[in-house]
Amino acid sequence: MDSRHGALSTRTYEAFKTVLFFYVLLTQSVKVQRHLRARGIATSIREFYTWIARHVIMLALRLPSAQHKVRTEMDKAKLDIEDKLVPKGADVARHLALPEKGQTPEWITAEMDKMDNEMGLANTWKNGKLSGAVYHGGDDMEKVIVAAYAKYCVSNPLHPDVFPAVRKMEAEIVAMTLRLFNNPDGAGTMTSGGTESIIMSVKTHRDWARAVKRITEPEIIIPSSAHAAFDKGAAYLKIKVHSVPVDPLTRKVDLQAVKRAINPNTIMLVGSTVNFPDGNQDDIEGLGKLATKYKIGLHVDCCLGSFIVPYLEKAGLADGSNGKYKLSPFDFRVPGVTAISCDTHKYGFAPKGSSVIMYRDAELRRFQYYVNPDWSGGVYASPSLSGSRPGALIAGTWAAMQYMGSDGYLESCRSIVTCARAIADTIVASVPELYILGSPPASVVAFGSQDPKVNVLEVGDKMAKRGWHLNALAGPAAVHIACTRLTVDRVDAFIADLKDSVREAKLQPEGKGTMVALYGLGNSSAVGPAMVGQLATAFLDTLYKA
Template sequence: MDPIAKGKLAVESLKSFVNNSLSNKEPWQIVTMTTGAVLASVWFFDFINQDESVPSRLKKTVFRLARKIPAVARRIDSEMSNMRKTFEDEVRHRNEKIDYITNLPESGKNREEILKQVNAYLELGDYDWKKGYVSGTVYFHNPELIELLTEVYGLASYTNPLHPDVFPGVCKMEAEVVRIAANLFHGSPSACGTMTTGGTESILMACKAYRDYAKFERGIKHPEIVLPKTAHPAFDKAALYFGMRIKHVPVDPATTKVNIRAMKNSISKNTCMLVGSVPNFPYGTMDDIEAIAELGRRYNIPVHVDACLGGFVIVFMQKAGYKLPPFDFSVPGVTSISADTHKYGFAPKGSSVVLYSEPKYRHHQFTVTTDWPGGVYGSPCVSGSRAGGIIAACWATMMYFGLDGYVEATKKIVSTTKKIEEGLRKMKGIFVFGTADTSVVAIGSNDFHIYRLSDAITKRGWNINALQFPPGMHLCVTYMHTAEGVAERFLSDIQEELEKILKEPVKEVGGKFAVYGMSQSVPDRSIVGDFTRCFLDSMYYTPSQPNGTANSKSVV
């Protein structure tokens, strides 16, 4: 019997079976069974096609139910209370030199009083970032530049690019910053973009643009972002804000670069953007942008390069004498780039750029409302009103450094990074994650818990970033680290603490890093999330005052 005849026979057999099975059923029973089967099928399809995998949701359900057990709930509440107290105690310790002001003073203070109090506030803290004891955070410090930018910001402090007819000069400065950045990243004359308030907003805007591009130009109803697990959490934030889905792709454990095969396998009909980092924040390594862009071209998917951290290092590295694989608009298939001018662009905090290869993508970043009684409203990014002073200060910073200034700074930063990396690789008991491509060096250990080293050098005054999954720590090298003796001091402190630790390698982690280490072992990540919310709450701590009063005496 040929296959077609077999198929017809099977269909007839199935029809006969169904008819015989339902022959003694009432019509209403058949309708009810059919409706129930359809609804069950829809529910099951929705269940297996949610953002999270079935095992992940089942695990969360188990943990959620477990937290309802009285004994477990009491234990968690007790730990949360202790954690909240720990965070608040740290805030009180950092701010104990100055009383809190929680009510407006009866009369306004004069200039001298205000400046004295501001200076006292700015001196709070345990880390000397001006002498290079801090990883990242502040990327350049020069009194001459600060004086210039203070004056520039003051001149433009009341300007607002939301009103281009009133403040055309500020809009011109923004356009020039964007064009300068686009040219540095080898954009064509069609390349475009906007300034934003920082890397997170730049990433948010790219995700919003590609979500809408996928929806209106490609008919994708459930857009997905495919990105390395090392990509910045701003992409997860964008997915939460914009109703998108995330697919995290593993990285190669040796190189810490995204696994291209795994990225290819993660692509689906709903993929609206692919992401690569140059470099990523945890390890400072660069994803293979050429390979990612090739996937983008093959499947007609936009590719975003996140250069927020090191963007204004990598664009100058070739002129500084360092070779890098292609990573920008010179790579066919790269359609957008985010880069922070307030990091290695050395501009004041609150400035970044998001760039596109073509205006069609930027158009989907814009928000336009045409039917509002107040008139037609258009906004390029999240904010409506924006600080013209920040735009002017960013523009002024670029004018201050010029190409030669940035290239010289890049030489110092990258050479210092390589010097530190070379020194760390010679030390016993630790290893370097991947290769420090730009300005970040990350280390771990197979011989002891690396957080012991983090804790030890913190006590020596260093503020270092802790990593997890696997545990590690990194130093983000800034211009302050290029000062004479800073790199040597860091390597010497690491070596001295290593020698102490390796005498007792199995000793447990102590101090605040014990809490951080513990958080990695907690299977219920919602508890870790609650701890994090407690930490964020502590940032807004002010002491309780009876009858709503507060001590507002001047700083001594």
Template sequence: LNSNTKMDPILDSIKLVLEDARSFTNASFAGMDAASVCLITFGATVLLCSIINFLCDPEYTLLERMRTSFFKFVKSLPPVKKQIQAKKRESVVEVKKAFEAGHSSSKHPVFKELPKKSMTPAEVMAVAADYKAASVNWTNGSVSGTVYHGGEELTDLNAKVYKEFAWTNPLHPEVFNDVRRMEAEVVSMTCQLFNGDEEACGCTTSGGTESILMACLAYRNLAFDKGIRYPQMIVSTTAHAAFDKAAHYLRIRIVHVPSKPDGRVDVAAMRSAINKNTCMLVGSTPSYSHGIIDPIGEIAKLGLKYGVPVHVDACLGGFLLPFMEQAGFPLEPVDFRVPGVTSISCDTHKYAFAPKGSSVLLYRNAEYRKQQFFSYTGWCGGFYASPTMPGSRPGAVIAACWATLLHFGVEGYVDATKKIVGTARKIKAGVQQIEGVKLMGDPQMSVIGIGSDHFSAYRLADALKEKGWSLNMLQKPASFHICCTYVHTQPGVAERLIEDIHESAAALLKDPTAKDVGMGAIYGTAQKIPDPTIVDDIAMGFLDVCLSV
């Protein structure tokens, strides 16, 4: 009784407000016909819904959409649009000139259409040799990453295996049971290396990007099954761009959290970013940019606490990690020994030395893997099912990967890890002794990131380019890296790089404020442009040139 008595004044106030609203509405529409009232009501409802959708968009924050709309408007202004198009054309012309200069000495015309007459194998190989002559010489160890072994014996083995399985296709396992078995064995061997139990499973893919894409697809679909309409993944700012690509393709919201000064992801920031829509957490082992290993154990604890899958991106370090301890470089566990880790991507075409187009994606159990599978049994062409993005796949690449794993074995990979990581440690120690340059964090594996607090790191990279090095430029912050491979373990390569860095840094310290030139100027300018889509347009222009003759 007392409770009802207390509520009476509140109810009376609500009734008065509703009555006033009714009176105001009636007065506002007085004299209008029914059709007008309906149209105004409909228009007001549509407007209100539009405002709510704009303010509460689940995929992009209000600030992100306001920023996008603003820059879209600015770029549409005739003077700005004209200037952007002119800069894009200028960049395209420069890239095209560089490509044309690369094959200016070619003895053969550009093939814009099929030749009128058939060519003999000898004639085709002559043209191929002519094209190859224009490529950069990577065999002397002057190129960062790119080629991870390249030995003659391994090349011959891969060529022989490829020839035997050139026409195979895993899409038809009933025909090519040999390749089916090889793929299953590649996955099994890799699962064992990452300490998976009897439930661990996986698949092969065409590369790290597809492995990451499929993991993101699995966790997005798992989120859909849980009733999450707008899934989001949480990654470090140092995570590979393939996660942004997956987010773009799969309509997953991607949240980038900062890394600490040492380059490792800020786990506290990751924890703060988790919400009801979070479908996956990501850690890198190591990161592409500076070779830093994220605290996988701490990330996995977050995953267990909040019930979120954790993906370990070991695409780069995958076939170094399992052998680091035996090679004399022990690390904290980052594989399935860590509770909470649910998937791992590992490129076999990097430090497993398999041919390009080969990667492995592992899951803790088949329930996760099932989420990436596709099956359509209602097709008039029969039942259709595929484990990854493509339908047909090159069985020869799988066969060559399988052959490479057998060829090296544990013994071979331990030896390779000793040489590669040993070379990286030698470069790391040498760089630490050079005045004017600094390491980016504390790299433990094969990638050494280099920057400077005294002059532009891009100027140093350009100076090294003049000395014949092809290194990877990085941004945010300005830096570059050397990704050590088996090619760099040749005698004298590490010493030559250290000496060239020392000489170039000493010269730059004499004029530390000089402006960037070449690619350094492009990267420096790109970081100052507030709208990244402008740089995207230029990058897409580069792709247009790459795909034109």
């Protein structure tokens, strides 16, 4: 009896192992099939080859001689970063401990002025040679924002009963932005910027898919031109990302590739109006049809489009009547769009650290909230990542929007977009070595090289020597300028400097500038990105070197 029982138990155990083996084999086979379908066989093979090459080279770099060489080069690069960011000299005051006695307001102001001037770069952003970064609404706007800050500098919307005016202003900011994007009955919250808005949307769609569709291994599909915040959010939230290529000419995401990548674990698609790298717009209507068909979310990233793209139609700049720069439907009027992010601190001219994440309805927004009813400190509930938040930022944003008004934003859109298109048209007409990426409808213009004798990153470095702070791009190599109010009066200067930079890059290439060195390193080998990653880490470390 015992032997028969033992044999039965053994057979049951073996059967269980067999079933488990085939279950694991089946699930992993399904994952591989979905990955191959999304990436394609050629891309998957290339990714696998790169992975193998990277590991082989990293093993080789562990050799003492190779390690010494890499360490030497990295140390040089780190010193270069420090030289550019950290002031040096015996006369540089370093405040590494609290003063024994508090300083006077006059001393504090004087010390701030001194720090501004230590690197010789105080207020250089005002010369109009900066791509994006500072979205200055004018000196009068600055006074309006500072006054709002002063009035609400200690406020915290975590306590709406204590600061009811701040709560009201935040609700009104969201309401005004929703109306601007044609969804007055929708829902949203404010965040600290575009990255948080995007991460909140990724989190919301993840939790929605888990609750409604029982998806436990979520995936999102993004264009290769999508903002890195989607990758960042997915990394934080343990979500798989499928990055889909864009058309090399139109710079729009490949809809057929998006469709192939959709599977039962897909929770959200992504499109941009406009994207950061080259300022082009994805086919939001096409993405909306896919999102509707497969009953998944669609996030439209309008962080950079901000308060520009909603006004293009009113400004008469959206129809593409000249065969270029057409803006297609992109907001909540497009069926399938479930979320839109908009940075009020860009072309809304609000203070830095303010953005709005919008949803089609309040039911979806609830998946963004964090609620803990069992905390020993009492019931804890917050709408976004932050607990305490600066009410002064909300007040400054509300004040900026009230000060500008719809007419102010319309005129701002018209002047900035006209500036960007003047730059793009002039490059096409009179700088034959360069070409414009796609047909950017808003404020960003990216240019690459179509002359084998001209390295566009070398052009970017030459422009930097002339005081221009532009953005280098990869895939393809290009340089972009995000036009602002400060750029409007600098078009002629930009074109003149660009022509001179192209000429120098063609006749006297140096190959030593920041853009060439950094992005050249990134494309130098399979471990290039890892080396760039080390430099980026060194840069972040330097930010905290006092």
